[in-house]
Amino acid sequence: MVEEYLQQWYKQFLTGDYVGIEYWVHQSEENNPFGFHFDKDEHDPQIEHPKWIGCINLTMDQHATCITDMKYGDIKPNECIYSYGNEGKVTIWSGEYAYGDMVGMDDTKIYVNVWTKREPKGLIRSEEIEYPRQKYFGMMTKDKVEDYTGETKSHTHICQDLFDLFILKEPIDIGWGGTYRVPDCVV
Numbered sequence: 001m002v003e004e005y006l007q008q009w010y011k012q013f014l015t016g017d018y019v020g021i022e023y024w025v026h027q028s029e030e031n032n033p034f035g036f037h038f039d040k041d042e043h044d045p046q047i048e049h050p051k052w053i054g055c056i057n058l059t060m061d062q063h064a065t066c067i068t069d070m071k072y073g074d075i076k077p078n079e080c081i082y083s084y085g086n087e088g089k090v091t092i093w094s095g096e097y098a099y100g101d102m103v104g105m106d107d108t109k110i111y112v113n114v115w116t117k118r119e120p121k122g123l124i125r126s127e128e129i130e131y132p133r134q135k136y137f138g139m140m141t142k143d144k145v146e147d148y149t150g151e152t153k154s155h156t157h158i159c160q161d162l163f164d165l166f167i168l169k170e171p172i173d174i175g176w177g178g179t180y181r182v183p184d185c186v187v
Contacts, residue, residue, distance in 0.1 A: 002110070006021050009056065009090070014114065017116065018115060019116060020114075020115040020119035020120070021114055022113040022115065022120060023111065023112045025110055025111075026109050026110075026111055027106070028063070028108075029106075034100060035158060036098045036157055036159045037098060037099070037100065037159065037160045038072050039053055039095060039113050040161075042122070043120065044120070047072055049095040049096050050113035050115050050120075051095050051115065052092055053093055053099065053111070053112065053113055053114075054093075054112035056088075056109060057086060057089040057090075057107070057109050058087065059085065059087060059106070059107050059108045060086060060087060060107070060176065061107035062176070063101070063105065064083055064102045065083045065101050066081070066082050066083075066100050066101075067081045067093045070098040071096050072096070072161070072162075077098070077185060077186060078183070078186070080185040081093075082102075082148075082170060084174055084175075084176065085177065095113065095114075098159055098161070102170070145179045145180070146180050147180075147181050148171045148180035148182050150172060150173040151172045152170055152182065153169070153170050154167050154168065154169055154170070154187050155168060155170065156168075166186050167187040169187060170182070
């Protein structure tokens, strides 16, 4: 069922061919974010990133997925986009950028890596389970990125791949499901 949903998701939001779609479900625990990192083929010494990364919010989420403009080898980001979840909200970004999930509370998301050059090594396809076929387009929404100019709060993060520490500014005055760009995001 998840694979069928993701194929419909791909047709709705992306174009072109792909060779593989990797996905996982993330359910946050209170005060336990997953840190900034780069998605890559974990079984290959060459640094190969997916073409696209997507986040599909399955639940409301008052905490954000934070996408940076930091590429592999950069010390810190210059700009961050904070995407606060809403049921069915889709956020898509280039696979070359680091991202992380801020502290959450019982939110559930599907993260997706779209590979266009080659499949990552070591992945195993899930077995198909019989279920009634459905159309999922009503479960997908898009929104625009707004430039944020309000007050921010600061907190320290580490990039798990590069071990660099940085202090980010995060918006305070947000709306449910909003997506905000914070330029000059490092304190």
